[in-house]
Structure formats: C-alpha cells, structure tokens
Amino acid sequence: MxxxxxxxxxxxxxxxxxxxxxxxxxxxxNRSAIERRAxxxxxxxxxxxxxxxxxxxxxxxxxDLTTLGGDDTPGTVERLxxxxxxxxRSDILSDLGVESLGLRVAxxxxxxxxxxxxxxxxxxxxxxxxxxxxxxxxxxxxxxxxIAEIRASVDAGAxxxxxxxxxxxxxxxxxxxxxxxxxxxxxxxGPAHLKTILATGELGxxxxxxxxxxxxxxxxxxxxKTSTGKEAANAxxxxxxxxxxxxxxxxxxxxxxxxxxxxxxIRTAVQALHWLILMKEExxxxxxxxxxxxxxxxxxxxxxxxxxxxxxxxRYSAVHxxxxx
Numbered sequence: 001m002x003x004x005x006x007x008x009x010x011x012x013x014x015x016x017x018x019x020x021x022x023x024x025x026x027x028x029x030n031r032s033a034i035e036r037r038a039x040x041x042x043x044x045x046x047x048x049x050x051x052x053x054x055x056x057x058x059x060x061x062x063x064d065l066t067t068l069g070g071d072d073t074p075g076t077v078e079r080l081x082x083x084x085x086x087x088x089r090s091d092i093l094s095d096l097g098v099e100s101l102g103l104r105v106a107x108x109x110x111x112x113x114x115x116x117x118x119x120x121x122x123x124x125x126x127x128x129x130x131x132x133x134x135x136x137x138x139x140x141x142x143x144x145x146x147i148a149e150i151r152a153s154v155d156a157g158a159x160x161x162x163x164x165x166x167x168x169x170x171x172x173x174x175x176x177x178x179x180x181x182x183x184x185x186x187x188x189x190g191p192a193h194l195k196t197i198l199a200t201g202e203l204g205x206x207x208x209x210x211x212x213x214x215x216x217x218x219x220x221x222x223x224x225k226t227s228t229g230k231e232a233a234n235a236x237x238x239x240x241x242x243x244x245x246x247x248x249x250x251x252x253x254x255x256x257x258x259x260x261x262x263x264x265x266i267r268t269a270v271q272a273l274h275w276l277i278l279m280k281e282e283x284x285x286x287x288x289x290x291x292x293x294x295x296x297x298x299x300x301x302x303x304x305x306x307x308x309x310x311x312x313x314x315r316y317s318a319v320h321x322x323x324x325x
Contacts, residue, residue, distance in 0.1 A: 013193075014256040016186065016220030019179045023253075024214055029206035029242055038237035041281055042274045052273070053096060053311045056304050057103060059272040060087050064130055064261065064294045065301060066109040068229065074117045077110055081121035084108045088305050095312035105301075106290035107160055111136075112153045119157035130195070131156075134163035134185055137199075137228035143181065150188040161189050164197040164228055170212045171204055178212065182219035195223035195261055195294075198243075201233030206242050213246035217258050227264035229296065234264025237278060244282045260287070263296025269307040272300060 047055050065084045067076060084105045093099040109130040110118050118129045131153035135141035150161050163185050169177040186194050196216040200209050213224050224243055227234040240262050247258050260283075262275050272295060279287045287293050309315070 010257060011255045014217065014220055014222055014254075014258050016183065017218050017254060019176060019215065019218055021175060024175050024211050027207060027210040027214055027246070029210050031206055031238070034206060034238045034241050038241050038278075041237065041241075041277055047273055047277070049311070053308055055273055055276055056269055056308055057096075057098065057101070058288060059269075059276060059295060060103060060105060060301065060304060062288075062290050062293050062295055063087075063105045063301065064107045064109045064263070064296050065105045066229075066263075066296055066298045067114075068109070068111060068132060068298075072111065072114055074114070077108075077114045077117045078121045080110075081108055081118055081127075083301070084122065084127050085125050087301055088308060092305065092309050092312055096308065106294055109160075109162060109296070112149060112156070112158075115153055115156040115158050128159035129157060130160035130162055131158035132162045132164075132228075134161075136162070136164050136197075137230040139164040139166045139199075143184070147184055147188045150185055154188075154190055154192045158192055160193045160195060161185070162195040162197060162225065164199055165212065165216065167199050167202045170198075170208050175211070175215050178215045179219045182216050182221060186220035193222040194220065195225050195259075196221040197225045197228055197263075199228055199231055200226050200235075200239045200243075201231040206238065209239055210242045210246050213243045214250065217246070217250045217256075221258060223259035223261050223294065225261040225263055225294075225296070227262075227296075229264035229298075231264065235262035235266055235275075235296075237274060240275065240278055241282065244278065244287075247287075248283060257286070257292060259292040259294065261294040261296055263294075266295060266297055267299050267303065269300075269304045272297075272304060 067080050087105050104127055107128045107130045108118050112131050115129055115131050133149045133153050134146035182196055198212050203209050216224055244260055251257055279293055
C-alpha cells in the first residue's frame, strides 16, 4: 500500500454490479505515460540476494502451473501435479532453510478433458484445479456450448474456471454483449472462481484493455487475466499496468477486490520479479497473495528453481534436474 492510501474493508467475493456505460466511457489510457511508468517500475526498483530468493518463493506460491498442449496425456498431467505438490527440490529448500514452509503452487491449470485426472492427482493437497473453458482459446463457439463446458468442468471438480471473452465484442464497442456474456459465465461457475481472459494482444488499444477490464469486473469476474498464451502478443507490463489500475479504481468505487493474472510469455525469474514489483507498487502487499495474484506459467518454474539453487549453492545445475513432466 502506498503512503497515505487508505485500506478498504474486504467485502468478500466480487458480486459484480449493473453495467455502468458512463463509467466505461470515462476510461482513458495514455500509452506514452503508461509505457514510461512501466519502464520506471523495473528500472528503479531491484531485488537482491536473500530478498530475491524470498520473492521467487512468493512467485511459486502464486503460480498457476499450466499444461495446455494438444498432446497432453493423463501421464503428463499426473507428473505436473506431482511437481505442483513439490515445486522445488527438497535439497534446495533445505539449503535455503525453508523446508518447513510447505511450499506449493496456487493451482494447476488444464483442459476440461484432463480435469478428472488432475483432481485425482491433487487429492488431499489443497491445490485447486483450474480448467480453461468457454471455447478457449478463441471464445467463438456458440454461447450455450461455452456455458455447458463451464458447468461440465465444475461438475468434474474444477474449482477455478479460466474463460476467454469474444474479442469481437470489444473491437465493436459492444460492451453490453461483453457484460452479459461474462455474467452468464459467472452464473455457470457457481462456487468456482471465474478468471476472465481478455486476450489483450487482440484488443487493439490500451483503452480497450481498460474498458474490457472494467466491464468484466462489473459482470462479476473474480480475476482478470491478460492472455491465453496462444496470441502473438501476450502479457506485457504496460497492459498489466492498465489492468491493475482498473482493479484499483473498481476497488475504490465498489469495495470489491478483484485478482489479476498475467499469462503468456512469462518464462524467466526476472520476469516474475517484474510482475511482483508491479503488484506491490500499484496495489500493495494485499495483492501479493494467491487469492488476488496469479502467474500463468508452464516453463517459468524451471528457471525459478535454478535461480534458487544458484542462490543456495552458488552454482546452476542442468535443466534436466528440474523436470516439469
């Protein structure tokens, strides 16, 4: 939290609100100012030595460990779930003196067909299964089919649902259509939490990113997420800055805290640190917890584990010593 910023009470899960088109129209985004701020965030603040190790452990705890390959098999998912339970080798944790931390990732994210496998593999761990649904990654299948897919994933045991919006509604300025679509997805989720993917690389402008963020939160999204990981342009700090500032404004006006998930192209420990810095600077320590911040990642964990080993032992090991599946 920044100096002078007053913390608002936690009202619990975002229930949404009626669509406010005047508020949506008010959203602005000055690209040059946003890009300058994003560059300044990572150039003037650095994290070193033991603090870097602590922040990287935090990144792991906020990670949605993900496999979304067309060649996924039950074996692939089972190995990923085993890694989710023990994301860092025991000897590294021992060298760091944090073996009692109970470190685990925040969730495992898979396609709908792999939800039952992941649920079985994670039984008793407390790690939720997240399913991508609603015509992921394009979001263009018929609305009843997208809703049915969400319900099927929840019935199969998914506790979180990552959906993607129909980008054409945003590009045409059809905000009511975006709102009604996301509200329908939120209803279909029931108790499962809804992470709404904007696919920001396909929205055209940063203003569209800001307006889509606001509409999705009004419709009841629990998280807003940058990307599917399948677009040509994925998570970037300027896009993230627009989205987290929308989250802050929504919190200030409604009292509801909405989570943020950057995903797509986040592969290195340094990138993870940049996202953590963004969250701390713009939203404060409250948003540095898994209930409000996630990193969508598939290969990121390998690099973080290697960086932790280097800090603990002074050397890097081969990548094959940090298998992901």
